[in-house]
Amino acid sequence: MNDLSNWQSCPNPENVTLKGDHVTxxxxxxxxxxxxxxxALDIEDANKLMHYFPQATFDGEEDFGAWLEKSNSSGAFQTMVFRSxxxxxxxGMASYMAIDAKNGSIEVGAVAHGPQMSRSRMSTEAHYLMAKYVFEDLGYRRxxxxLNNENKPSHRAALxxxxxxxxxxxQHIVAKGRNRDTAWYSMIDGEWPLCKAAFEAWLSDxxxxxAGLQVKTLEEIRDAL
Structure with a gap:
């Protein structure tokens, strides 16, 4: 573990643009x-896509926008959107949340990938860029x-x-009139170099x-490294 005797708080995420090869x-x-x-989110059904979000279902675009704006103006979120x-x-979108700059901890949550992102390099690259910004530009430790423990796709994505x-x-919270057990995952700064190398190797042409199909999975590359 790093020497923390001279530890100082991290900066909060800023208004930034992070450019990759496939997504910004x-x-x-x-x-x-x-x-x-x-x-982008309502091509099929936005509320279905965001079923595991704890807030109530949305009546439409304005309701959704008001919720997201309130979450950002309060400091609870800093939402990032993904452009193909x-x-x-x-x-799609994801948000920086639970920002604890004093201790160098931050969460990525409120993740919603539209169908255009499904099983594409954009999805992986967007999360690579967000993690890289957190660890390398802002200096966070954690x-x-x-996620809602019932959300199997989110478990798979985290791993x-x-x-x-x-x-x-x-019994962490009550969400939409139901109990929510919350599963916790993390990545720490000492693990980032390996994760970064795996991301970059997976994303490479x-x-x-x-045919555009992956040769090795991200997990296979990380295990090999």
């Missing part, structure tokens, strides 16, 4: 992003991923990205065949 991560701006983001380079449109399972908070 932009800081939420209601006037600029609300309609486009809602359209190929389509030029927004395709990056959290928390795939390299987060370590830490445990279960039983050499890891995809002529």
């Amino acid at each position: 991560v932009e800081t939420w701006d209601r006037a600029k992003h609300q309609s486009e983001l809602w359209a 380079h190929e389509a030029g449109k927004l395709v 990056y959290e991923w928390k 795939r990205f390299g987060f370590a399972y830490e445990g279960l908070f039983r 050499q890891n995809f065949d002529a």
